[in-house]
Amino acid sequence: METVLLYQIKGTKTAVLLKPVLLKLGIRVRIVEPEQYLQSIGFLAGNKAFAESPEAYDGAGFDEPMMVMAGFSERKLDLFLTEMRRKKVPPIALKAIVTTQNQAWNSLQLYRELKEEHEKMKWSGQKIRNWNFFFMPPLPIIGCNQGTKVPDTKGVSCYEK
Secondary structure, three states: OOEEEEEOOOOOHHHHHHHHHHHHHOOEEEEEOHHHOOOEHHHHOOOOOOOOOOOOOOOOOOOOOEEEEEOOOHHHHHHHHHHHHHOOOOOOOEEEEOOOOOOOOEHHHHHHHHHHHHHHHHHOOOOOOOOOOOOOOOOOOOOOOOOOEEEOOOOOOEEEO
């Protein structure tokens, strides 16, 4: 089942506009609270192969919203993003798809990686497209930029060069 993990979104306009989109498409949503940040992304997304961590994070929440999508087919992802644009859901700059590479990471690791990638894109002169426009920005394949791993042609997993 498709699942969306949402961070730092409670009580926002984004939450109000996103909820009906998720309900309409039958997408499971999980609001991730700061004390859950040490759980693996796989566990939070409902992957039974990942056990719950006994540790709880006691720090502050993230500075900005983050969205993590799991279990989406290409068609369903396109439908979801199209519906978000149609309903004028404000853009969420930090977003990723769960992969075999990042599912073992915790939320803090994924957040740091997404922030770093986001900053690199901004400073390298590449334009980050707003989801409320006609184009969707490429979703980073988190974990592929380490060592000799590269993304596959569909951008959903990594393999050795």
